[in-house]
Amino acid sequence: MRSLRSLRLLLSLAFVLASFTHTPAYAAPQKDFKICWVLYAGWMPWGYAKTQGIIDKWARKYDIKIDLVELDDYVGSINQYTAGKFDGCAMTNMDALTIPAASGIDSTALIVSDYSNGNDGVLIKGKGKTLADLKGQKINLVQFSVSHYLLARALETAGLSEGDVHVVNTSDGGIVAAFASPAVHNTVTWNPMLAELKAQPDISEVFDSSQIPGEIMDMMVVNTNTLKDNPALGKALTGAWFETIQMMKADTAQGHSALKAMAKSSGTDLAGYKRQLATTALFYTPQQALEFVTSPDLPRIMALIAQFSFRHGLLGHGASSANVVGVSYDHGVTTGSKTNVRLRFDPTYVRMAAEGKL
Structure with missing residues (x-):
């Protein structure tokens, strides 16, 4: 199930892909969006949100349409996102840095949904x-x-x-x-x-x-320019996500039913899925997610990821240092290049959810 951690393509291929992709300096207001994800314990709520109409409900609230597409190839899903085939994609923090960001695609971590806690x-x-x-x-x-x-x-x-x-x-x-x-x-x-x-x-x-708590994160990443011109997308995805995971956390018949459905969809039974969740530190409330994404530890963690990625040539051909790609955080904090920010941990929409403003 966790093909999420599958082998990344050679970076040269990512750059070839990027070179054939026209990425405009700005996006534009739009009504229809495509988001991709793959099977993984921490991302099963996305599939449930789709089948139960939760995604559609939140999309209607903001007068948009969201096509949430399940793919069977994790690296392939990120490459399709990088190529502009999708407006957003579920991926890890390391993959977000070394594939779309390193390829020049400005991306925003809309929701940091969990981190590996023994997985x-x-x-x-x-x-x-x-x-x-x-x-x-x-x-x-x-x-x-x-x-x-x-x-x-x-x-x-x-x-x-x-x-x-x-x-x-x-x-x-x-x-x-x-x-x-x-x-x-x-x-x-x-x-x-x-x-x-x-x-x-x-x-x-x-x-x-x-x-190493918090260092291996799972996120919903969206194109920064698309999000900037279409805040409705950020609001709808964030609202749908937290409604779904709060439902699965609840000790109710509805919550138990949600967990069983997610377990079945992921190819295991309820006990097996619960074991996977036990080593997945899901943020069940927007307040928890907000606390994590605004923590002073986050820049330190991403600097470690960048250093590892640079040592292994994952930040691009000819990258001169681990700081070649900039990563921005809350309160104007940046690690890496301030003139080449390509990955953003923007808590705007999670903060709105925490404050009940979605």
């Missing part, structure tokens, strides 16, 4: 293992994904670096089979593969994303 982990075969046991070892993971980022952060805590290990690029669909091989002793992956592998005997989970 991603580092595993070693054998009981009682520690991060120190990774030194000099091969580690199977999806290269340049958030699994790779998690490994880098884990190694730092143990006084190691990426140069102390050997990464073996492995597709997300091949992680479980690879780990079954006697030749593979270490892996980094995400749920549900992580849970499946952890359940095997004699496995040590030596690090997980709960140890």
